[in-house]
Amino acid sequence: MTEPPYLHIAAAIRHRIETGALRPGDRVPSTRQVVRDLGVAMATATRALAVLRDEGLVVTRPGSGTVVRTPDPPARRRAPVQELTTDRIVTTAMAVADAEGLEAVSMRRLAAELGVGPMSLYRHVAGRDALEVLLVRAVLREHPLPEPGPPGWRAKLELVSRVQWRAYRTHPWLPELISMTRPVLVPEAMAHTEWTLQALAGLPLPQAERLREALTLPALVRGLAASVAAETRAERETGQDNHEWWTTLGGEVRALLGSGRFPHLAAVQGQTLEDMDALLEHALTRHLDGLEMRLRAATSAGGSTSR
Structure with missing residues (x-):
């Protein structure tokens, strides 16, 4: 050919x-x-x-x-033990990204990991952009949504949010590949939006408001996940965890908080945010509480809904 x-x-x-x-x-x-x-x-x-x-x-x-580009130290090429396939390339790319971040994934690196020549990868994957789409699809297939899901709109929205959160926590690089304005148009990603819209379908809200809700909730989850990803990257690049980083800023923090300009921040000095899972649950609960109040108002105005 x-x-x-x-x-x-x-x-x-x-x-x-x-x-x-x-x-x-x-x-x-x-x-x-x-x-x-x-x-x-x-x-x-x-x-x-x-x-x-x-x-x-x-x-x-x-x-x-x-x-x-200035080359990296040469990687030891491994002898191929299996036939090269798209699935093997994606699995290897995911392992590298999970361990070292998405920036470590290159066609040359994958070729070295798989024990093949870089050009042979292009017979299976068109390039980096195509590989990123395949990575998103693979992750979402790992985290399927049940059909029909639990009863009630709130339970459904809680479930889809937690499924997405688990995907982000398992693969911290994933938020980099998810866009709210230019989404990846693949069946697995579209299924999440379709599932969410279905959960909202019977609620007494205008269609435009249901769409905004279907976009806002995953944006909330992704935003928190992006913060986790940034912290993971910072730890990898600096060798310091979050506590160690704050310790190095101790003198500067004490000076600022002791100035009297930030009394409310000074009152919570020493309380660090470490449990991101708890923060997700807090944000999710408060958001859905607000949506429930909105639905009650809509119901009293003549609509109907079920929890």
């Missing part, structure tokens, strides 16, 4: 990098230069450079364009 043009372009630039013609920090041909020199479409040139980024060979830096 003839390889697509973007892979030939990527191979040519890769060869220049591997032979030393392009060294770490050197600029590689821009997409406009590739279009001009080779007469290909902009989409082809863009995809060629994306392949090199996926492999960890180049990085894009503001003001410098796309340059050759």
